[in-house]
Amino acid sequence: MAEVSLKGVVKRFGPVQAVHDFTLDIAHEEFVVFVGPSGCGKSTTLRMIAGLEDISGGEIRIGDRVVNDLPPRARDISMVFQNYALYPHMTVRDNQGFGLKIAGSPKSEIAEKVGRAAKLLGIESFLTRKPAALSGGQRQRVAMGRAIVRDPAVFLFDEPLSNLDAKLRGQMRTEIRKLHEKVRTTVIYVTHDQVEAMTLADRIVVMRDGRIEQVGTPDEVYHLPASDFVAGFIGSPPMNLLDARTVRDGDGLAVEIPGGPRLPLDPEACRGIEPGRDVRLGLRPEAIAPERIASEMRRPFSFTADITLVEPLGGEALIFLEIGGTEVTARVFRPNTRLSPEKDVPFVVDLGELNLFDPESGRRLCGTRRMPTQ
Numbered sequence: 001m002a003e004v005s006l007k008g009v010v011k012r013f014g015p016v017q018a019v020h021d022f023t024l025d026i027a028h029e030e031f032v033v034f035v036g037p038s039g040c041g042k043s044t045t046l047r048m049i050a051g052l053e054d055i056s057g058g059e060i061r062i063g064d065r066v067v068n069d070l071p072p073r074a075r076d077i078s079m080v081f082q083n084y085a086l087y088p089h090m091t092v093r094d095n096q097g098f099g100l101k102i103a104g105s106p107k108s109e110i111a112e113k114v115g116r117a118a119k120l121l122g123i124e125s126f127l128t129r130k131p132a133a134l135s136g137g138q139r140q141r142v143a144m145g146r147a148i149v150r151d152p153a154v155f156l157f158d159e160p161l162s163n164l165d166a167k168l169r170g171q172m173r174t175e176i177r178k179l180h181e182k183v184r185t186t187v188i189y190v191t192h193d194q195v196e197a198m199t200l201a202d203r204i205v206v207m208r209d210g211r212i213e214q215v216g217t218p219d220e221v222y223h224l225p226a227s228d229f230v231a232g233f234i235g236s237p238p239m240n241l242l243d244a245r246t247v248r249d250g251d252g253l254a255v256e257i258p259g260g261p262r263l264p265l266d267p268e269a270c271r272g273i274e275p276g277r278d279v280r281l282g283l284r285p286e287a288i289a290p291e292r293i294a295s296e297m298r299r300p301f302s303f304t305a306d307i308t309l310v311e312p313l314g315g316e317a318l319i320f321l322e323i324g325g326t327e328v329t330a331r332v333f334r335p336n337t338r339l340s341p342e343k344d345v346p347f348v349v350d351l352g353e354l355n356l357f358d359p360e361s362g363r364r365l366c367g368t369r370r371m372p373t374q
Contacts, residue, residue, distance in 0.1 A: 002028050002029070002062065002063055002076075002153035002154050002185060002186040003025065003026060003027060003028050003061075003062075003063060003186070004025075004026040004049065004060075004061070004062055004154060004186060004188065005024075005025050005026070005059075005060070005061040006022050006023060006024050006025075006045075006049070006058065006059070006060050006061075007023055007058055007059045007060075007061075008021050008022070008023055008057065008058035008059070009021075009022040009023070009045070009048060009055055009057070009058035009059070009060060010022070010055065010056045010057035010058050011041070011044055011045075011048060011053065011055060011056050011210075012056040017056075017210060018041050018044050018210050019041045019044055019045055019048070019210045020209075020210045020211045021058075021211070022041075022045055022058070022210075022211075022212060023058075023212075024205060024212065024215065026186060026188065027186075028186060029184045029185060029186055030186060030187070030202050030203065031177075031180050031187045031189065031200060031201055031202045031203075032187065032188050032189070032201060032202065032203050032204075032205060033188075033189045033190075033191060033196070033197040033200055033201035033203075033204050033205065034046065034188065034189070034190045034191075034205045034207060035190075035191055035192065035193075035194055035196075035197040035204055035205070035206055035207070035233075035234075036192065036206055036207035036208055036213075036233070037192060037208070037233070038192060039209075040207040040208050040209060040210065041207055041209070041210035041211075042190045042192075042205075042207050043158055043159070043190050044210075045207075046156055046158055046188060046190045047158075048060065049062075049077070049154075049156060049188060050072055050075070050077055050079050050156050051067065051070060051071055051072035051074075051075050051077075052072060052079075055068060062075055062076065062077070062153060062154060063076070063153060075154075076152055076153040076154065077152050077153065077154045077155070077156055078146075078147035078148070078150045078152040078154075078155055078156070079147065079155075079156040079157075079158065080140075080143050080144055080147050080155070080156070080157045080158070080160045081143070081158050081160070082158055082159045082160060082162055082163065083163070084131070084139045084140060084142070084143045084163075085143065086131040086139060086142060086143060086146075087131075088130065088131050088132060089130070090130065090131075091127065091128055091129060091130055092118075092123065092126045092127045092128070092129055092130075092131075092134070092142050092145075093114055093118075093127040093128065095131070095142055095146055096114045096117060096118070096142065096145045096146045096149055097110040097111075097113070097114045097149065098146070099146065099149070099150055100113065100149060100150065110149075113149040113151075114127070114145070114149055116149075117145040117148040117149045118145060120145075120148065120179070120182060120183070121141045121144060121145050121148075121175075121179070122141070123138065123141050123142060123145060126138060126142070136163060136164050136165075136168065137164060137168045137171065137172060140160060140161070140164065140172060141175070143160070144160075144176075144179070148179075148183060152185065153185065153186065154185065154186045154187070154188065155185055155186070155187045155188070156187075156188050156189075157176075157187065157188070157189040157190065158190050159190055159191055159192065160172075160176075160189075161173065161191070161193075161196065162191075162192075162193075169193075169196075173195075173196055173199050173200060176189075176200060177199070177200055189201070194233060194234050194235070194236065195236065197218070197234075198218045198222065198234070199218075201217075201218055202217070203215060203216060203217055204216060204217070204218055204221050204234075206221060206226075206229075206230050206233065206234065208229055213226060213227055213229055213230055214226035214227065214230050221234050222234055222235060222284075223284075223353075223367075223369045224355075224364070224367055224369060225239065225282070225355065225364060226363065226364050227357065227361075227362045227363050227364060228241055228280055228282065228357040228362045228364075229362055231282045231355065231357070235284065235285075237285050237318065237329045237331065239282045239283065239284050239285075239355070240282065240283045240284070240285065240288075240328045240329060241280050241281070241282055241357070242257050242260070242280070242281045242283070242323060242324065242326050242328070243257075243258070243278070243280060243281075243326075243359065244256060244257045244258070244278075244279050244280070244281040245258070245276070245277065245278055245279065246265070246273055246274065246275050246276065246277045246279060246356075247262065247275050247276070248275045249262065249264055249265075252264060252265065252267050253265045253267060253270060253273065253275060255279060255281055255354065255356065257281065257323055257324040257326075258324050258325075259323075259324035259325055260303070260305075260323040260324030260326075261301070261303035261323070261349075263281075263301060263349065263351060263354060264301070264351060265351075265354065265356075265366075265368065266351070266352075266368045269366055269367060269368045269370075270356065270365070270366035270367075270368070271366075272366075273356065273365060273366055278359055279356045279357065279358070279359065279365060280356070280357040280358070280359045280362075281354065281355070281356060281357075282354070282355035282356070282357060282367075283328070283349065283353060283354065283355070284353055285318070285329045285330050285331035286330075286331045286332075286333075287349060287350040287353035288321075288328065288330035288331075288347060288348075288349050288350075289319075289330055289332050289347065289348060290307075290319065290330075290332070290339070290345055290346065290347055290348075291345075291346035291347060291348050292337065292346070293332055293335055293336060293337055293339075294332075294348045295332070295333065297348060297350040297352070298350060298351075298352040299350055299351035299352040299368075300348040300349070300350060300351075301348060301349050301350075301351050302346060302347070302348050303323075303346075303347055303348075303349065304344045304345060304346055304347065305321040305322060305323055305328075305344075305345060305347050306321060306322050306341075306342070306343050306344065306345065307319055307320070307321050307339065307340070307341050307342050307345050308320045308321060308322060308327070308341055309341060310339045310340060310341065312335075312339075315333065315334055316331060316332060316333045316334070316335070317331070317332050317335045317339060318330070318331055319331075319332065319339060321345070321347065330347070351368060352368050352369060352370075353368065353369055354367060354368045354369075355367040355368075355369070
């Protein structure tokens with residue numbers, strides 16, 4: 001079994017603490033993605049798991065072994081780097097088998113494993129080429145093949161697609177996910193690209209300033225963000241965040257946007273929230289739409305706003321509007337009518353998609369989204 005467990009892991013570079021009390025359990029065969037902005041500590045954490053960085057405190061366990069003091073070669077891991085790290089004077093075949101050769105594996109075993117990995121990755125016709133004769137995507141496949149031939153307990157990926165163009169990144173995301181379905185092993189993947197995180201992960205670990213901000217499935221971090229930081233980082237466009245205040249609404253509770261609408265809150269979902277509290281209201285762009293083209297919403301609520309700009313994107317459109325003096329983005333799919341800037345346009349918002357955050361701590365207070373039960 002290839003579980004990975006980190007308990008209170010800390011990393012210091014002199015007076016600077018890069019990783020704070022990192023605690024996480026990763027299950028056997030799970031695909032976990034570390035995501036966050038540059039400098040959040042995600043690559044440093046990955047390098048500590050790999051043994052490329054010493055830890056300053058805590059414990060790292062791979063399987064049933066504590067690996068704090070083990071060198072990388074003894075940890076039963078394989079790592080795919082951002083820059084591919086291929087030997088330019090070697091053929092693809094020799095690059096893929098080099099690690100096994102150094103380990104003293106028989107030639108027949110090396111040939112069998114290299115051939116199997118090449119077939120799996122669709123690079124059989126490249127085995128006699130050198131890296132200079134390959135495209136970026138082909139080089140990345142070679143780097144992945146070099147990791148596969150070692151049959152590791154854990155695969156580690158450090159921003160492997162960041163050097164590729166947008167189209168090739170999309171193709172390689174698909175290839176990596178298919179590869180994980182075929183080669184069932186534990187994967188820890190680092191990226192700053194939230195699209196990669198959403199499409200690849202079983203669970204996402206969102207990091208900020210060396211700390212874990214949230215751990216959850218892609219649906220959970222998207223629809224139920226633990227903080228306004230996660231809300232603003234995950235999603236493209238990100239969640240709209242508006243300053244608001246809770247108020248009494250008859251026998252219930254509502255959230256009021258200064259100069260904007262008053263939105264009723266689900267009393268069960270936001271139990272314990274008192275009226276008169278300053279909050280930050282979060283709304284995903286797809287939870288807002290012009291009334292005349294709104295798709296089905298679970299709990300539609302009508303209001304009016306001014307459209308300031310429309311960005312048509314083919315199968316969807318982004319609509320920029322003002323609510324209480326704050327610019328808000330709405331996203332509609334397959335718009336069936338022409339949209340343009342205009343005043344006092346009827347809009348609807350889905351009351352089943354509201355999120356409230358504390359404006360000081362940023363932590364989530366409540367939300368009206370109910371995730372389906374397993």
